[in-house]
Amino acid sequence: MTEITLVRHGQANSGAQDEASYDRLSDLGHQQARWLGDYLHGLTAYDRVISGAMQRQIDTAKGLNTRALPHNTDPRLNELDYFGLADALRLHSGVPIPTNAAEFAAHVPQVLDAWRNNALEGLSETYDHFHDRIFSALHDAASSGQRCLLVTSTGVISTLTAIALGLEDAARVKMFLAVAHTSIHKFSIHGDELHLTQFGATPHLDHPDRLHARTHV
DSSP states (O other), X not given: OEEEEEEEOOOBOTTOSSHHHHSSBOHHHHHHHHHHHHHHHTOOOOSEEEEOSSHHHHHHHHHHOTTOOOEEEOXXXXXXXXXXXXXXXXXXXXXXXXXXXXXXXXXXXXXXXXXXXXXXXXOXXXXXXXXXXXXXXXXXXXTTSSOEEXXXXXXXXXXXXXXXXXXXXXXXXXXXXXXXXXOEEEEXXXXXXXXXXXXXXXXXXXXXXXXXXXOOO
C-alpha cells in the first residue's frame, strides 16, 4: 500500500472571468498556504513537494514548503480547463458564464455533465484524457519511492475522490464544490485500486480566528 497526500491550492482570484486572471492567489490564499506550512513544519512525513504547473499551485507549494523540501512541477496535476469548458457550453447551449458564487454552483453541474458526456466541441482536453493524466501523475508519485505531497486543484481531487468512492454524477459535482482551499486529502493505492483515506481536512484553519479562511470559491 502506498499513501499519497493531495492539497488544493489557496484561494485564487475568484471574481475572474478567464484563466489568466484567475491564476493567482489572493492575499488570503497566500496566508492559507503559510498557515498550512506552519502546521506541516513539525511533521516529517514528506520527502518532496510536487505541484501542478499553474501559478496558483506553484505559489501554494512555495508558501507551505517551510522545510525547503525539493519541489518539482508536474503539469499533469493542472486543473481541468473550466473557462474553456464554460465557453464551449456557452457556444453549444447558450448557457452564460457565471459571474458570482451562486451562479458558479449552478453552472458546475451543467458544464461537467456536458464534458463527461462528450457533448462539447473545440476543447483543449477530453474528460478521458484528463482522467488518464491525473491517474498517471498519482501512480508515478506513488512509485517514486518517496513520500510526496501533491499540490493541485479541486477538479483533480474531486475526480479522484469520486472514482475511489464509486460516486454517481450528482455526487461528483458535490465533491467538486466541497473541496476547500488548502484542504488535505489522502489516497492509498493497492495495485490498480484507488482508496480514499482522508477527505477535506483543514487542521491549520481549525482556530476560532481562522474560520473566515475556510473558503471554497
